Amino acid sequence: YPLSSIPDYYGINSLLTEEHKLIRQSVRHWVENFVMPNIDDAAQNHKDLPNLMKELGAIGALGPYIPEEYGGSGLDQISYGIIMQELERGDSAIRSAASVQSSLVMFPINEFGSDDQKKKFLPKLAAGEMIGAFGLTEPNHGSDPSSMETYFVEKDEHYLLNGAKMWITNAPLCDIAVVWAKGEDGKVRGLIVERSFEGFSTPETHNKWSLRASKTGELVFSNVRVPKENMLPNVIGLKGPLSCLNSARYGISWGVIGAAIDCYCTALQYAKERKQFGKAIAGFQLQQKKLAEFLTEITKSQLLCWQLGNLKNEHKATPAQISMAKRNNVKMAIDIARESRQILGGMGIMGEFPMMRHAANLESVITYEGTHDIHLLITGLDITGINAFN
Ligand code: TGC
Numbered sequence: 001y002p003l004s005s006i007p008d009y010y011g012i013n014s015l016l017t018e019e020h021k022l023i024r025q026s027v028r029h030w031v032e033n034f035v036m037p038n039i040d041d042a043a044q045n046h047k048d049l050p051n052l053m054k055e056l057g058a059i060g061a062l063g064p065y066i067p068e069e070y071g072g073s074g075l076d077q078i079s080y081g082i083i084m085q086e087l088e089r090g091d092s093a094i095r096s097a098a099s100v101q102s103s104l105v106m107f108p109i110n111e112f113g114s115d116d117q118k119k120k121f122l123p124k125l126a127a128g129e130m131i132g133a134f135g136l137t138e139p140n141h142g143s144d145p146s147s148m149e150t151y152f153v154e155k156d157e158h159y160l161l162n163g164a165k166m167w168i169t170n171a172p173l174c175d176i177a178v179v180w181a182k183g184e185d186g187k188v189r190g191l192i193v194e195r196s197f198e199g200f201s202t203p204e205t206h207n208k209w210s211l212r213a214s215k216t217g218e219l220v221f222s223n224v225r226v227p228k229e230n231m232l233p234n235v236i237g238l239k240g241p242l243s244c245l246n247s248a249r250y251g252i253s254w255g256v257i258g259a260a261i262d263c264y265c266t267a268l269q270y271a272k273e274r275k276q277f278g279k280a281i282a283g284f285q286l287q288q289k290k291l292a293e294f295l296t297e298i299t300k301s302q303l304l305c306w307q308l309g310n311l312k313n314e315h316k317a318t319p320a321q322i323s324m325a326k327r328n329n330v331k332m333a334i335d336i337a338r339e340s341r342q343i344l345g346g347m348g349i350m351g352e353f354p355m356m357r358h359a360a361n362l363e364s365v366i367t368y369e370g371t372h373d374i375h376l377l378i379t380g381l382d383i384t385g386i387n388a389f390n
């Protein structure tokens with residue numbers, strides 16, 4: 001489909017700055033050239049795009065809102081959202097790579113790290129010369145991270161770390177992992193675990209049907225000696241990892257609009273070209289209903305993100321507002337991926353078209369960073385003041 005068919009039904013373009021538009025154009029160009037021609041092969045064959053992290057670094061997609069002195073671009077939150085949207089129009093795995101590196105690894109180091117930690121890690125992470133992972137989820141604790149079992153004890157000049165994290169994006173590739181673990185006082189702290197540390201291993205999780213162009217794995221710690229200077233000094237408690245999630249969930253809210261746009265534009269073009277019963281299927285009311293509803297839902301999601309981005313720029317976005325956008329927009333995108341596949345009939349199951357890939361990817365996106373249910377309960381708690389988690 002022509003890029004000019006990418007929808008902007010309510011004229012959000014007119015609200016963007018020239019800088020926003022330039023960022024969008026350059027990331028869109030990179031996705032067209034680097035992702036689109038290669039992504040079906042990568043997903044079908046369960047392999048990464050070559051040098052993905054360095055490519056993302058080169059286009060400024062890693063830590064765009066991190067200050068320039070640490071290798072970031074010092075951009076605003078709308079810019080970050082636009083980058084996520086453009087990347088996920090290519091594939092959720094590409095956005096995932098940028099999300100984890102930016103919001104789950106660079107963000108906590110920038111927000112809670114020492115100056116030495118910032119200088120040591122952020123520029124290399126921003127350039128994609130170093131790959132980061134984020135370890136919160138465990139085999140026995142996903143939605144309920146406060147019950148985590150991974151722990152550390154103080155031993156001479158080190159902390160001795162034991163436990164395991166599961167479902168970790170980029171674990172098999174990571175050079176460092178920001179790991180959340182409990183100390184002897186039961187309080188959650190963040191530790192930067194480096195690949196070279198003895199007792200640290202990252203077995204890959206095989207046979208996924210989703211996010212096949214992204215590597216997922218475990219982080220296993222067996223008496224890992226973590227130097228004391230690798231603890232994030234400026235945050236104690238679950239609010240540390242949950243603050244990172246606020247940033248990543250915000251990016252996902254924008255990102256999934258990209259996946260929905262890819263499905264919508266593909267389906268619209270197909271419906272106008274494909275003829276049955278002597279006319280284009282786009283002329284049948286049932287197909288128009290689908291297309292009209294896709295555009296309505298995409299437009300509503302764009303407006304939600306636009307305003308959430310403004311609130312984030314003003315440091316006013318609440319976690320519950322972010323949960324609402326993550327939940328709404330991921331469901332919007334997965335519904336569009338599933339329904340738009342039907343417009344293509346049998347062709348919709350083929351790798352030449354993106355729907356099956358996006359739909360399968362979005363099964364992970366609707367689960368990670370807080371499941372669809374958990375985000376509803378966060379909204380429920382915000383409305384009623386009553387905790388329905390337990
Ligand atoms: P609760 O008692 O409510 O809170 C504990 C402390 O945390 C504070 N807090 C937050 N702080 C910042 N941002 C937020 N969103 C926060 N939510 C809570 C809270 O104020 C409290 O602070 P304090 O100082 O009073 O101690 O915690 P809870 O145990 O009841 O659980 C709350 C719940 C369920 C909302 C939370 O645990 C949750 O969100 N669960 C879902 C887990 C999740 O999202 N995991 C994601 C793992 S990472 C991932 O999936 C990466 S995928 C990446 C990719 O590939 O793109």
Ligand code: FAD
Binds near residue numbers: 136168373
């Ligand atoms: P569970 O928590 O066991 O939930 C199972 C079901 O129970 C869900 O439907 C859930 O909604 C429901 N449920 C749970 N509690 C309640 C409740 N109180 N009320 C009602 N229903 C409830 N984690 C990381 O830390 N780092 C990563 O990089 C990362 N990457 C990931 C990549 C992929 C591809 C995937 C699939 C996951 C990734 N995750 C990562 C983990 C992800 O965040 C968890 O899978 C998610 O938080 C859910 O946890 P769980 O899988 O243990 O499900």
